[in-house]
Amino acid sequence: MLQITNLTKRFGGVAATNDVTLTFAANTLTAIIGPNGAGKSTFFNLISGALKPDSGSIVFKGEDITRLDRAAIVQRGIGRAFQVASFFPSMTVAENLQAAIAAHRGQWADLTHRFPRQGVRERAMEVAEMLGLQDSADVLSANLSHGDQKLLDIALALALEPSLLLLDEPTAGMGPDERWKMIEKVQRLWRTQNLTLVFIEHDMDIVFGIASSIRVLCYGRVLAEGTPDEIRANPAVIEAYLGTPDAEDDV
Amino acid sequence: MDLDALLGCVTSSSCLVTQTTSGLIVGMLLFMVAAGLTLIFGVLKIVNFAHGTFYMLGAYIAYSAFMFTGSYVLGVLAGGLGMAIFGVIFERVLISRVYGANVLMQLLICYAVVLICDDLVKIVWGPDFYAMGMPPAFQVPPLFIAGGVVPPFYIMLIVVALAIGGALSLLLGLTRIGKIIRAAAHNPNMVSALGINTTLLYSLVFAVGGMLAGLAGGLAAPVRSLTPGMGFSILIESFIVTVIGGMGSIGGALIAAVVLGLIRSFGTIGFPLFTEGLMYIAMIIILVFKPSGLFGKEIV
Amino acid sequence: MGRIFRDIAIGILAIAVLAAVPHLIPGKAFQDFVIRCSSMALFATSLNLLVGYTGLSSFGHGLFFGLGTYSFALLMQRTGISLPMAFIATLLINAVTAVAVGAICIRLRLIYFAFVTLAMQMLMHSIIISWVGLTGGDQGLQGGIPRRVVAGIDLGNQYNLYIFAAVVLVIGLLIMRHIVNTSFGTSLRMIRDNEARASFLGIVVWRVKLTVFVLSAVFASVGGIVMSLFVSGAYPELINWPISGDAIFAIVMGGVGSFLGPTVGTMILLLLNDVVTRQTEYYGLALGIIILAFALGLRRGLLDFITERLGGRPAGGIS
Numbered sequence: 001m002l003q004i005t006n007l008t009k010r011f012g013g014v015a016a017t018n019d020v021t022l023t024f025a026a027n028t029l030t031a032i033i034g035p036n037g038a039g040k041s042t043f044f045n046l047i048s049g050a051l052k053p054d055s056g057s058i059v060f061k062g063e064d065i066t067r068l069d070r071a072a073i074v075q076r077g078i079g080r081a082f083q084v085a086s087f088f089p090s091m092t093v094a095e096n097l098q099a100a101i102a103a104h105r106g107q108w109a110d111l112t113h114r115f116p117r118q119g120v121r122e123r124a125m126e127v128a129e130m131l132g133l134q135d136s137a138d139v140l141s142a143n144l145s146h147g148d149q150k151l152l153d154i155a156l157a158l159a160l161e162p163s164l165l166l167l168d169e170p171t172a173g174m175g176p177d178e179r180w181k182m183i184e185k186v187q188r189l190w191r192t193q194n195l196t197l198v199f200i201e202h203d204m205d206i207v208f209g210i211a212s213s214i215r216v217l218c219y220g221r222v223l224a225e226g227t228p229d230e231i232r233a234n235p236a237v238i239e240a241y242l243g244t245p246d247a248e249d250d251v
Numbered sequence: 252m253d254l255d256a257l258l259g260c261v262t263s264s265s266c267l268v269t270q271t272t273s274g275l276i277v278g279m280l281l282f283m284v285a286a287g288l289t290l291i292f293g294v295l296k297i298v299n300f301a302h303g304t305f306y307m308l309g310a311y312i313a314y315s316a317f318m319f320t321g322s323y324v325l326g327v328l329a330g331g332l333g334m335a336i337f338g339v340i341f342e343r344v345l346i347s348r349v350y351g352a353n354v355l356m357q358l359l360i361c362y363a364v365v366l367i368c369d370d371l372v373k374i375v376w377g378p379d380f381y382a383m384g385m386p387p388a389f390q391v392p393p394l395f396i397a398g399g400v401v402p403p404f405y406i407m408l409i410v411v412a413l414a415i416g417g418a419l420s421l422l423l424g425l426t427r428i429g430k431i432i433r434a435a436a437h438n439p440n441m442v443s444a445l446g447i448n449t450t451l452l453y454s455l456v457f458a459v460g461g462m463l464a465g466l467a468g469g470l471a472a473p474v475r476s477l478t479p480g481m482g483f484s485i486l487i488e489s490f491i492v493t494v495i496g497g498m499g500s501i502g503g504a505l506i507a508a509v510v511l512g513l514i515r516s517f518g519t520i521g522f523p524l525f526t527e528g529l530m531y532i533a534m535i536i537i538l539v540f541k542p543s544g545l546f547g548k549e550i551v
Numbered sequence: 552m553g554r555i556f557r558d559i560a561i562g563i564l565a566i567a568v569l570a571a572v573p574h575l576i577p578g579k580a581f582q583d584f585v586i587r588c589s590s591m592a593l594f595a596t597s598l599n600l601l602v603g604y605t606g607l608s609s610f611g612h613g614l615f616f617g618l619g620t621y622s623f624a625l626l627m628q629r630t631g632i633s634l635p636m637a638f639i640a641t642l643l644i645n646a647v648t649a650v651a652v653g654a655i656c657i658r659l660r661l662i663y664f665a666f667v668t669l670a671m672q673m674l675m676h677s678i679i680i681s682w683v684g685l686t687g688g689d690q691g692l693q694g695g696i697p698r699r700v701v702a703g704i705d706l707g708n709q710y711n712l713y714i715f716a717a718v719v720l721v722i723g724l725l726i727m728r729h730i731v732n733t734s735f736g737t738s739l740r741m742i743r744d745n746e747a748r749a750s751f752l753g754i755v756v757w758r759v760k761l762t763v764f765v766l767s768a769v770f771a772s773v774g775g776i777v778m779s780l781f782v783s784g785a786y787p788e789l790i791n792w793p794i795s796g797d798a799i800f801a802i803v804m805g806g807v808g809s810f811l812g813p814t815v816g817t818m819i820l821l822l823l824n825d826v827v828t829r830q831t832e833y834y835g836l837a838l839g840i841i842i843l844a845f846a847l848g849l850r851r852g853l854l855d856f857i858t859e860r861l862g863g864r865p866a867g868g869i870s
């Protein structure tokens with residue numbers, strides 16, 4: 001589904017992504033872990049076209065998308081949500097989703113028809129329901145709770161009907177209960193929507209609880225990859241990552 | 252367009268010297284106004300559209316103080332001090348209410364102040380032109396350098412402006428408060444996190460910016476005619492300077508100000524009607540190739 | 552669909568009322584006021600497409616207003632084409648200019664965008680001032696606008712020009728209203744709210760920005776055409792920086808978040824202008840104090856303030 005080969009991105013002297021080679025198989029649920037500053041978000045930024053890599057290639061469904069722009073990458077079926085929830089604060093939840101759906105349907109440059117066009121409203125409600133946002137449909141998104149804002153961000157990505165969904169720390173800033181609720185929603189999405197899902201996560205219980213496979217990044221490099229059991233047994237990971245208690249876990 | 256005249260000037264040493272010095276004094280005045288503008292923007296992220304008014308008021312105050320005391324030095328100092336105080340009041344009473352607001356709201360507030368001050372000047376000093384004339388100490392025959400006429404006042408102005416610029420860089424580079432200001436320009440959150448009194452800091456920055464503009468007004472008074480509204484053209488030009496130099500960069504402002512001053516003085520010979528157009532073209536070209544100015548930080 | 556017809560009905564009603572008013576209030580002052588209002592309101596509303604809807608704060612939108620007056624007046628004076636043809640040609644000239652200017656400007660962000668647009672306007676101003684042979688330099692383009700009779704209606708007649716201005720204003724507002732209500736209009740709001748998110752939803756941001764830049768330039772030039780007919784020519788003041796200042800003033804005072812905010816702001820501005828200049832020679836002082844009272848008292852435009860007071864949510868708004 002997604003093959004990344006020798007991908008490198010430097011900021012000044014720092015190689016945020018350093019010679020990364022990874023593959024993600026179709027319909028898998030993969031977690032990416034790694035300490036703060038390991039280059040996880042940068043990795044997503046490279047895949048989604050937010051940043052251009054210095055070298056290396058990204059092949060999606062057999063096509064080289066390394067040099068494509070963001071919009072073109074979205075069209076190929078890659079959706080993403082952000083570490084800090086990203087949405088349109090002056091719009092309600094429903095308007096946010098309708099806007100995303102209109103964009104997905106190629107109506108964003110449409111100067112003739114009124115917004116939203118036929119079917120967009122209904123589809124927006126469907127997407128809202130997938131994440132349990134239907135009751136907040138008319139709430140101004142700026143006024144949503146933090147957790148619902150994260151859900152809205154994911155819902156915007158889902159509105160694109162992606163085949164690959166990248167979620168950057170879907171549980172960031174949440175309490176333990178809320179985290180599990182969120183991750184259950186993510187897991188359900190993955191099961192029902194026929195998605196390849198990659199998520200970044202700091203909470204080890206969650207990672208080992210739901211991911212079918214795990215990739216560990218450290219200082220921009222791939223430290224390890226495998227099933228949860230393999231990762232748990234990997235000495236390098238234990239030393240570099242699990243061995244030292246990660247501050248993020250206590251937040 | 253008169254390229255022959257321009258060529259004639261560049262090849263004659265007397266014209267070259269005369270135009271260069273007059274370009275330099277324009278540049279120095281611009282630099283002093285623009286330095287305050289760029290400092291305020293760097294630290295507060297506020298575009299002070301009323302900065303030209305500071306310059307105008309500084310000139311008028313210097314004029315009156317000179318008339319009253321007979322001392323030009325006191326006049327200039329009065330202009331600088333008056334505008335430092337004015338800057339603080341302006342910041343506290345008006346600008347502090349629109350921190351973080353849209354730039355257009357800031358623009359509107361400053362515009363109101365410009366309108367009010369222009370009329371106040373008309374009320375206090377009258378609507379007519381004033382010419383301060385050379386202070387007695389400078390009523391001496393001009394120097395002739397390589398055949399070009401250079402009034403001693405010009406030399407004094409250039410030296411004083413450079414000295415003020417140097418003092419400013421020393422202040423920013425060496426003192427504790429300067430370091431705080433630079434840190435604030437770099438990362439505003441960090442400064443409040445360090446427990447530094449930002450209210451005081453912001454007032455101080457406006458005081459310094461106001462003082463620079465006021466001093467520039469005082470220095471300009473003998474060589475410019477004083478009119479209500481004289482702040483506007485210098486405002487536009489100092490914006491060009493800050494944008495070309497990179498907003499927030501004082502060194503950039505100096506270079507851009509000198510370049511602009513020279514464009515103006517040589518432009519009036521080669522392109523009498525299009526001198527301003529040249530400055531805008533310079534600005535557009537710089538921004539096309541360097542979207543954040545020559546020495547500005549990239550905005551991502 | 553119903554909303555469009557409602558808007559059109561309101562527009563027709565407005566024209567009907569305006570057509571009747573001069574029969575009730577004699578004198579030219581009111582008609583003059585409406586003509587100037589029409590011109591400035593079209594201009595200010597077009598600027599608000601950029602500022603309020605897309606979050607692009609242009610300081611130099613007067614470029615297109617002024618270019619509208621000059622191109623229209625020149626086309627009428629120097630060529631033999633009819634008034635409607637000159638109207639259309641003016642829009643084309645502005646559209647082409649806006650593509651070129653916009654391609655340079657929209658790459659820049661925030662305050663740099665604001666200043667480079669201003670520089671573009673002032674550059675055009677300098678060109679017009681220095682190209683005396685074509686534009687009359689700082690004297691302006693005198694000599695009037697010939698061939699003002701269109702389909703038997705003489706636009707040289709004050710009342711006819713007044714009706715023409717009202718009709719153009721209403722049509723212009725209806726089209727702009729429609730634009731902001733389309734999916735494209737939603738794209739504008741998305742870019743204003745969160746440009747990065749919009750781009751990750753597949754919107755090609757620069758295309759949307761350039762398109763709205765060109766559209767707003769075209770509507771600004773319509774305002775310029777009305778002004779050119781009103782003043783019978785074109786003058787450097789109509790492309791100088793204060794003209795952009797007036798439009799910014801109008802949209803901020805009226806409300807960037809409401810579609811009719813700029814129109815209301817224009818009326819406030821012109822009323823202030825007319826009333827205050829009659830009362831005092833210290834126009835700036837009075838206007839400045841009123842601006843401060845508005846800006847610091849309401850902290851938003853009048854219509855936005857009213858909308859929020861009524862419990863609504865302004866459609867636009869700058870976040």
Ligand SMILES: Nc1ncnc2c1ncn2[C@@H]1O[C@H](COP(=O)(O)OP(=O)(O)OP(=O)(O)O)[C@@H](O)[C@H]1O
Pocket residue numbers: 011014016034035036037038039040041042043083
């Ligand atoms: N736009 C940028 N410019 C400069 N440096 C950057 C940029 N983005 C990231 N970096 C640097 O690259 C490194 C990796 O950052 P990245 O955000 O990818 O880490 P991360 O693994 O997502 O961390 P976290 O767990 O804190 O989210 C860091 O050192 C960071 O400072």
Ligand SMILES: [Mg+2]
Pocket residue numbers: 040041042083168
């Ligand atoms: Mg991250």
